[in-house]
Amino acid sequence: MEGVSIHRQRIDWHTGFRAGWVSIGLGVAVHFAIALTWTAIFLGAATKIVLLTRRPILSGLVYRLVVYSLMNFLLLPLSGVPHTRNAITFASRINAVLALLLSVGLTISLMTRTALRRT
Numbered sequence: 001m002e003g004v005s006i007h008r009q010r011i012d013w014h015t016g017f018r019a020g021w022v023s024i025g026l027g028v029a030v031h032f033a034i035a036l037t038w039t040a041i042f043l044g045a046a047t048k049i050v051l052l053t054r055r056p057i058l059s060g061l062v063y064r065l066v067v068y069s070l071m072n073f074l075l076l077p078l079s080g081v082p083h084t085r086n087a088i089t090f091a092s093r094i095n096a097v098l099a100l101l102l103s104v105g106l107t108i109s110l111m112t113r114t115a116l117r118r119t
Helices: 013-018 021-048 056-079 090-118
Strands: 004-006 009-011
Touching (some): 021 056, 056 090
Antiparallel strands (some): 004 009
């Protein structure tokens, strides 16, 4: 499997696993940075678009579905991250979407509405 060239070093699929805790730490940091970026985008949009705070459940679910679609069908394929060897099943896709919609989408929208009401 081909790797990505970063700073004149070849990094492939197996290098990340051999890096151990460094790889885990970097993955967690990048994951949270991406999540905070999408959250900040929603917060910024909610300050401009009143509908996002008037209908937080609907807006949170729709926003998270858009983010999921952009990340999985546009940004990840463009990033060059290797695909899994096993096909993603319909059940696992539904599980991922529901988890993100209910745990992330609703949380972001409801917390944004609460925060913006206090200001």
